[in-house]
Amino acid sequence: MTTGAHRFSVAPMMDWTDRHCRAFHRQLTRHALLYTEMVTAPAILFGDRARLLGRSDEEGLVALQLGGSDPKALAEAAAISAPYGYCEINLNVGCPSDRVQEGRFGACLMAEPDLVAECVAAMQGRVDVPVTVKCRIGIDDQDSESDLQRFIAIVASTGCRTFIVHARKAWLKGLSPKENREIPPLDYDRVYRLKAQHPELTIIINGGITDLDAAARHLEHVDGVMLGRAAYQTPYVLADVDRRFFDPAAPVPSRIDAIEGIIPHIERHLAGGGRLNNVVRHMLGLFHGEPRARLFRRHLSENAPRADATIATLLEAVSLVDPSWQPLAAE
Structure with missing residues (x-):
């Protein structure tokens, strides 16, 4: 099991995990890995980069999550982000919103593992930090265990070694993003089996985890746990993260x-x-x-x-x- 920052992380959440949120969360945990909101590659290429990418040293270890499906644009966006000091570039292959699908990125990309692999490889060629992928266990009717295994194998062939897996499938039509976080059933065992079948990969589990006791149970099977809404809605849950998962002597902030x-x-x-x-x-x-x-x-x-x-x-x-x-x- 990894003892690095991926052991416990706070999920990227649109409209939530901005630089102010990260600065606040860092008051509660010094060791957890924090993620930005998803930023699209075109926004970085043509938008206000200082506003979109700005971060401060007080935020500690922060990973940048990118959205997109054009390998060239993603590679350029990743390269532009390099001076801002992110420790990782994460590709969003899990968001099911209609707006994201219209841009041909997010969860719909699980149907195109070769394209995802091309995007990952293009970014790897432009940055020195790891490029990782956040995905679902499946989409629509493409949700068998073999579908997930095929997706992971193709993307891992680029040298990508870290996958954050939301343990729910996504329905691309008929469910809202909120419903996609709640209605499709959780299948943690599938993520556990993915780790067992790929011991060489770092597998982080995400979805429906509400407290640190649950996180500890997941860590018996996978390399890391990612907390989402619970970390945002009840932030003091983060105060005991350092002591429980990184350093038994770490102080617990009030x-x-x-x-x-x-x-x-x-x-x-x-x-x-x-x-x-x-x-x-x-x-x-x-x-x-x-x-x-x-x-x-x-x-x-x-x-x-x-x-x-x-x-x-x-x-x-x-x-x-x-x-x-x-x-x-x-x-």
Whole structure:
């Protein structure tokens, strides 16, 4: 089993895992691998690269997820991303949304393993970091175990050694992206068998994992676990990741530690003309399950979107949960 960063990662999630989310998650785990939102190759080629690719050292190890199906465009986008310091380029072969399919990327590419292999090889030729693939266990009626094995074998023939497998198939027609995350049944055993049949590959499992106990059970069968919505909606689940999966002596940060740690990031963002809500929207679930958590969430939801919201707005929300807290920023 791998002991590297892939042992535990936070999934790429559109509209969620932006640079502010990653800066916040890094306050809770120093070792987990974090992913960007999916960025399309054309967006990088023709868009605002600083905005799309910008990251800071405080985010630690971050992998860039790309979307696309043109090998040349993906290779160029990967090369453009190199100076930004990403530790990995991941190709999205798992997103089932109609918009993604219209662009001929995401889960529909599982029907074209040769093209995926060509895309991976093209990117490998332009970057020094590993190129990995995130996929489903199948799509539509192409969802037999042999279909998955064939897909993995063809892509692995390029030298790709890491596959993140969402343990659900995707229905490309008839289900929304949300339904595709919930309705197709999970088949963890298929991912376990994939690892058993390919011990030379690093196989990371994703889909429906809600807590660290479940993650630990999966690690008995595969090399890594990727947490998605649970890491976002209940972020404090990440606080024990380092101790449980990387270093038994690692400290477990408190919720207050995480808030105090993110304050300098927020101050820099506000000083640059950004809004408080850009950052704190990712923090709404921090006190989930704790007394007065609803007060914290409501105060930020109602006040952080205001144009004049400041650090004081966050401090007020925290004081509703812990009236005795004396923020470092006020000292």
